[in-house]
Amino acid sequence: VLLDSGRDRPYEFYILTFFACRPMSFPQPAELAWADPLSQQSRDLVLFLLSHSALEPALRSPWLIEVRLQETDPPASLLPDTFVLDIAADELASAHCVFPRLGDAQHCILLRNVLQCVPDYRRFIAGAFTKLACGGFLIVIVPHQFLYERKLQVPSRHKRAHLRFYTPGALLAETEEALDPCCYRVRLLADNDSGFDYRAPLDTVPAGGHDIVLCLQKLAPMPWRAAMEQDESQSTAYTAPHPYLPPYDGGDRAYRVITPDAGEIRRLIVLKLDHRGDFIMAVPAFQILRRAFPAAAITLVCGSWNRQEAQDLELFDRVVAFDFFAEDPSAGTASSSDADPCEQFAALMAEEACDLAIDLRLYGETRGLLKVIEARHKAGFDPHDEFPWLTIPLNLPAPTITGRAEQGVILANKFHTRDGEHLAFAVIFPAGLIMAQGQSLIWGPYVTLGPGHYDFEVLVEPGMEDFELCYDLAADGGQRILGAGVIRVERARFARLTLASLRAIKQFEFRLMAQSAGAAPPFRFMGLRYRRQGVYTGVHQREAMALLAHLVALRLEHPYTVNRVMGDPDG
Amino acid sequence: MDDGGMSWQGVVPPVVISPFANERVREWPIAHYRRFIERVLCEHRVPVAIVGTRAQRVRADELVRGFSYPEVVNTAGRLSWRQLVRLIDAAPYVVANNSGIAHLAAVRGCWTLCLFSGSHSWVEWMPRGPRVVVITRVTSCAPCALGGGRCPHRTACMTDLAPDAAFELFDERRASCHRDGAAREFVTPPAGGASLAAGSAEALPGAGLPPPSTAFPPGEVTMSRHSPAFERRFTIRAAELSRPEAYRPRGEDAPPSGAVIEFDARHQQETDEEVLFYGPYISLDPGIYLFTPEGELDGKLQIRFTHQGGELIKELAIDSFGPLVLAVTRKLDAFEVVGMRTPELRSLRLQSIAVHHIDPSRN
Numbered sequence: 001v002l003l004d005s006g007r008d009r010p011y012e013f014y015i016l017t018f019f020a021c022r023p024m025s026f027p028q029p030a031e032l033a034w035a036d037p038l039s040q041q042s043r044d045l046v047l048f049l050l051s052h053s054a055l056e057p058a059l060r061s062p063w064l065i066e067v068r069l070q071e072t073d074p075p076a077s078l079l080p081d082t083f084v085l086d087i088a089a090d091e092l093a094s095a096h097c098v099f100p101r102l103g104d105a106q107h108c109i110l111l112r113n114v115l116q117c118v119p120d121y122r123r124f125i126a127g128a129f130t131k132l133a134c135g136g137f138l139i140v141i142v143p144h145q146f147l148y149e150r151k152l153q154v155p156s157r158h159k160r161a162h163l164r165f166y167t168p169g170a171l172l173a174e175t176e177e178a179l180d181p182c183c184y185r186v187r188l189l190a191d192n193d194s195g196f197d198y199r200a201p202l203d204t205v206p207a208g209g210h211d212i213v214l215c216l217q218k219l220a221p222m223p224w225r226a227a228m229e230q231d232e233s234q235s236t237a238y239t240a241p242h243p244y245l246p247p248y249d250g251g252d253r254a255y256r257v258i259t260p261d262a263g264e265i266r267r268l269i270v271l272k273l274d275h276r277g278d279f280i281m282a283v284p285a286f287q288i289l290r291r292a293f294p295a296a297a298i299t300l301v302c303g304s305w306n307r308q309e310a311q312d313l314e315l316f317d318r319v320v321a322f323d324f325f326a327e328d329p330s331a332g333t334a335s336s337s338d339a340d341p342c343e344q345f346a347a348l349m350a351e352e353a354c355d356l357a358i359d360l361r362l363y364g365e366t367r368g369l370l371k372v373i374e375a376r377h378k379a380g381f382d383p384h385d386e387f388p389w390l391t392i393p394l395n396l397p398a399p400t401i402t403g404r405a406e407q408g409v410i411l412a413n414k415f416h417t418r419d420g421e422h423l424a425f426a427v428i429f430p431a432g433l434i435m436a437q438g439q440s441l442i443w444g445p446y447v448t449l450g451p452g453h454y455d456f457e458v459l460v461e462p463g464m465e466d467f468e469l470c471y472d473l474a475a476d477g478g479q480r481i482l483g484a485g486v487i488r489v490e491r492a493r494f495a496r497l498t499l500a501s502l503r504a505i506k507q508f509e510f511r512l513m514a515q516s517a518g519a520a521p522p523f524r525f526m527g528l529r530y531r532r533q534g535v536y537t538g539v540h541q542r543e544a545m546a547l548l549a550h551l552v553a554l555r556l557e558h559p560y561t562v563n564r565v566m567g568d569p570d571g
Numbered sequence: 572m573d574d575g576g577m578s579w580q581g582v583v584p585p586v587v588i589s590p591f592a593n594e595r596v597r598e599w600p601i602a603h604y605r606r607f608i609e610r611v612l613c614e615h616r617v618p619v620a621i622v623g624t625r626a627q628r629v630r631a632d633e634l635v636r637g638f639s640y641p642e643v644v645n646t647a648g649r650l651s652w653r654q655l656v657r658l659i660d661a662a663p664y665v666v667a668n669n670s671g672i673a674h675l676a677a678v679r680g681c682w683t684l685c686l687f688s689g690s691h692s693w694v695e696w697m698p699r700g701p702r703v704v705v706i707t708r709v710t711s712c713a714p715c716a717l718g719g720g721r722c723p724h725r726t727a728c729m730t731d732l733a734p735d736a737a738f739e740l741f742d743e744r745r746a747s748c749h750r751d752g753a754a755r756e757f758v759t760p761p762a763g764g765a766s767l768a769a770g771s772a773e774a775l776p777g778a779g780l781p782p783p784s785t786a787f788p789p790g791e792v793t794m795s796r797h798s799p800a801f802e803r804r805f806t807i808r809a810a811e812l813s814r815p816e817a818y819r820p821r822g823e824d825a826p827p828s829g830a831v832i833e834f835d836a837r838h839q840q841e842t843d844e845e846v847l848f849y850g851p852y853i854s855l856d857p858g859i860y861l862f863t864p865e866g867e868l869d870g871k872l873q874i875r876f877t878h879q880g881g882e883l884i885k886e887l888a889i890d891s892f893g894p895l896v897l898a899v900t901r902k903l904d905a906f907e908v909v910g911m912r913t914p915e916l917r918s919l920r921l922q923s924i925a926v927h928h929i930d931p932s933r934n
Binding site: 089090092093117119120121122123126154155157160161163173176177178179180181203243244245246247248249253254255256257258259260262558560564565567 | 628629632635636637638639640641645689693697699700701702703704705706707708709710711712713723724727728731732733736740744747748813816849850851852879880881882904905907
């Protein structure tokens, strides 16, 4: 086979000669003969292509499209029987526009040393690929960064127009960006260094191959491709009735938009209306607020009994007295006025618009006063989401309340029995009952117990002599046993049990069971006495108020406002 | 600056979009991000950089596919954390889900749009900073703390968060904050951003990766409500320009950092190569450019501004180094400054070219 597109022989001869053999048999390198003007490097490249059987189906194409730079020298196409699309230098920015000139369903398109000069590689690759028939081939040939360029970054030492350097990984990465990975398979990705002179100095263009060759084969569209977009974590298919309420209630389809608040904090009102000790404990919080807002005008509203101390602190620009509480509740000196304190306070604060208002009382009685103040930001304790209008709520638990000890008795009428008899507040088990071993005698009361450490006293008395019964403590209606054992039923004292749970116990169950088979002694069950131990963890009042002050300072470092904007979910 | 093998030089810093999160339920759909990017390209006329990890690159490919390069660049898996921070510092704004990138952008004072899913309470987890806009859908099922589980409502809090609405709400809020003075100081990069300056490049995370041609410049970007024009200054160093083989010492790869381009007619009479230097193949956005060569010039030097491999924009001859004005009316890719010798050129010593870009149409 003579590869010759030279000056002396007609190019058609070259085409015909090679084309004639192409559908029949793939030429072996030894069968090739060369003629100018195909350069040695191009010849090496052709040999490289022919040496890869993976490329055989592509090169056997009855029709090849070669896309290259117009300035390619020599002008011969790499392979015969090739339709050449030249891209001029001034067309590179819109190089992808050359492909619409091509008909659809091409069998093989060869991008020969052009990709590295095209700014928009993504659309260029995609543009070529869309012109392929299913099963068609896209062959991309680019200079190798470490064979041709031999530089770490642009510009190229040889060609000013080279915008990017390529390694096989880089070429594949660009391809993956440009093409849906479900629409092609990689048939070949290889470095061509045949005859490359590895000793050539950097400022020369070394002899030999210095390319990367990538061959993709286009696949038919996958029927599952669209479904792949629906990621499984995004939705759930249902076969049963939908168990959930819709995400939009009452047609309120809104956006919540949180944006920076431009306003500064110039005026600040602090409420500390409770008693002398409370006021003393609030001093660190006052100091924090003053430090956080050094230029703001701070007004303190406090009980009249604290007014002088407040002024002596020299932290406030103004101190206003307002007696919401009595100075001494134990003396019964509550205010004799029948007027609503909130209305009184609203009148007092009518001209007191401010940027920030804070109520430092832990409990919520005074929060209503905060509500009537005109302020952009309102801060206070709100452990139970009682005051949704607070813009800076601190849901800190109050140890005295959330950690308080609880005690009581669960009377026998809350328990169930089969063999005993409910009588007033007791369950009576008469003498002579025959029981199986482990038979349940008492069970219930299926109430929820909060987390904590519990002490129980089983209120059970023997009718005659002392004896023993089995018991267990369970959660979830008896499905989860928390504890079990034996108690002695004695006339002199009630049996005691303990239980600790870090989580709430739902459907708490206590059971009494016969320890052995046979006639059971008579006894009386009156209920279960319980006590949850108090918890002494948490923060001190002084610390809690300081935390609120710090929270306010931190929040208003980057203040924001929240707005609801109505909008259709579809846009 | 280097960004994962990219020498960003000479283009407007890109908007950074971080479309991923640790949990899929927190992610805005890719289709929504695509629409958002279309609006950014069309209306803000700034490039976009997609950021993510190497593992997220395949999904980032899905996002960038179909968009032009370099209008939309996929940097997923190619940036070190430090490079990412620089990218964010320079960005006009950052768009992200409830993710680490949103928090990073927020604390660095960058304008940040956070598309916040209903999986978490926004009160507790939203990014906080001086220029943060958070948008959530008001849904009665939020917060659900769903984590990696399946949402029975096809993640309505995110799929129903429409991209056009998000774009417009963000734009409007950002503009109103400028008017109201919330963004009291709008100068990027903030503290530390000066590390974008030329010469601060660190080792590339993957030297084998191809450096794209376009890049945004080292330098300072200033946008202020007090000055509505967009301004940017950067420097093209001599090291970023190429020299024909005839004018470079044999074996020299490229001028080392800090090098100068020198020509002396007395010693280089034997060559007839006219081109003395060329480069740096950057993209230019529309606007007014002042190019001020720095160095010494004795005689007449021919300067050609070209793009796209040689298309001439402007040509002029100079006999001293002063500001050269170039009005760019449309985006130019592969922009090149070519210095050519003339018979009257006696000597040249070029250290750098200072560039001042003003775009009065943007604020």
